[in-house]
Amino acid sequence: MRSRESDLTARASIRNAALALFAEHGPGAVSVRQIATTAGVSPALVLHHFGSKAGLREAVDEHVAGVFDELFDAGSTDDALPALADGDAGSIAQLFAEAFPPESPLPAYLRRLLLSGDPAGTRLFQSWYDATQAVFNQMVREGLATPGRDPAVRSAFALANDLALILLRGPLEHVLGFDPLTPAGIDRWAREVTAVYRDGLWGAAATPSARK
């Protein structure tokens, strides 16, 4: 503890400490004193900057939402959607693995955001769902995909599968023996997902197109 990351403002290092601790243990299980110690400041300074523990929580939420929005906006503009059918992009998990180092608290914070019923998490999920639907619709328009019998559920299924990799990162790492939320891990994961999305789960896996 007592890090303070020296070149950051105290305000920022408090925010970072809170982000990491909230992500790991949940806001209810973390005390202002723990946050202060981790950030290398006095407990009073935390309240001085953020008013109250609830205020700090809000500030962290806003900060994280900003990071995610930025990440996702960048990810959805620089490449377009034809690459999607090859599984090269369009995956939130892929963006995460490339943008954040393995020890980043942000995946864990996303977990809390999505699963706590927090309105910020619901809003985030909704915006990702809308984006997923939009991509699907455009692919259908361009003849790259068919809408399926229940397009709303189909989009939700694709999004949920994508997020599952982030949510279940810990248990998956344990059973697979590698961390799927790293550039190397996500590659291996994505290759198989692409195969399933192309050919289904049951068939065509040992298809002649396999090169190895």
Added chain:
Amino acid sequence: MRSRESDLTARASIRNAALALFAEHGPGAVSVRQIATTAGVSPALVLHHFGSKAGLREAVDEHVAGVFDELFDAGSTDDALPALADGDAGSIAQLFAEAFPPESPLPAYLRRLLLSGDPAGTRLFQSWYDATQAVFNQMVREGLATPGRDPAVRSAFALANDLALILLRGPLEHVLGFDPLTPAGIDRWAREVTAVYRDGLWGAAATPSARK
């Protein structure tokens, strides 16, 4: 509060109260006094029966693990695997939706178990992963499926997708407009999942086999 569910032993109603509150807010954010009030007993009785708050947490973990094991054992014995290819069974989410009423705290507790890094959650996930792999292997042996290029990841992907429905139940309900973790909801969800697993995400959705 002050329910006590009258015909349960005090011990059981304390356990139930703790289960519901832990699932909702996380053990760190719930006090012994809250649990006692919810269960309709005095705080001292909680400690009398379980020794400490940590002891109560362990007892709840064990209880839940027992319920899940029982559910899963029953689900994997009475039907066999050929139905799997039709998506009729083999889904943990489906077992959940049929076994637990919508207001059950168990899905939320599973969320915590899997995402908190708790060894009990890891163990549960491992056993489900092993079962998924076993089913896959048997299907391959019977010619119902092909192993894919990376069977370990393929099994993990299928399991993660299944669990995603439970984990993301709240946000999914919000965007879809229905609760996917009810018998009716899971039916609609499973129909689309079956289609994707059969034909992939991109194609064959408006296939001649569609009857509507």
Added chain:
DNA sequence: GTGCGAGCTGAACGCACGTTTAGCATACTG
């Protein structure tokens, strides 16, 4: 009917919590 263990409570323990307050430096502003 006396003794006793099990189930249970109310009051109290010390401790850590979130928050408030007074006051310390430092660095701009006039």
Added chain:
DNA sequence: CAGTATGCTAAACGTGCGTTCAGCTCGCAC
């Protein structure tokens, strides 16, 4: 050089925490 805003700390506030303990009330064994 005085005035003052900013960043920050030490100490203390009352509250609620997990836990302990003495003692109550049963129902059953002898």
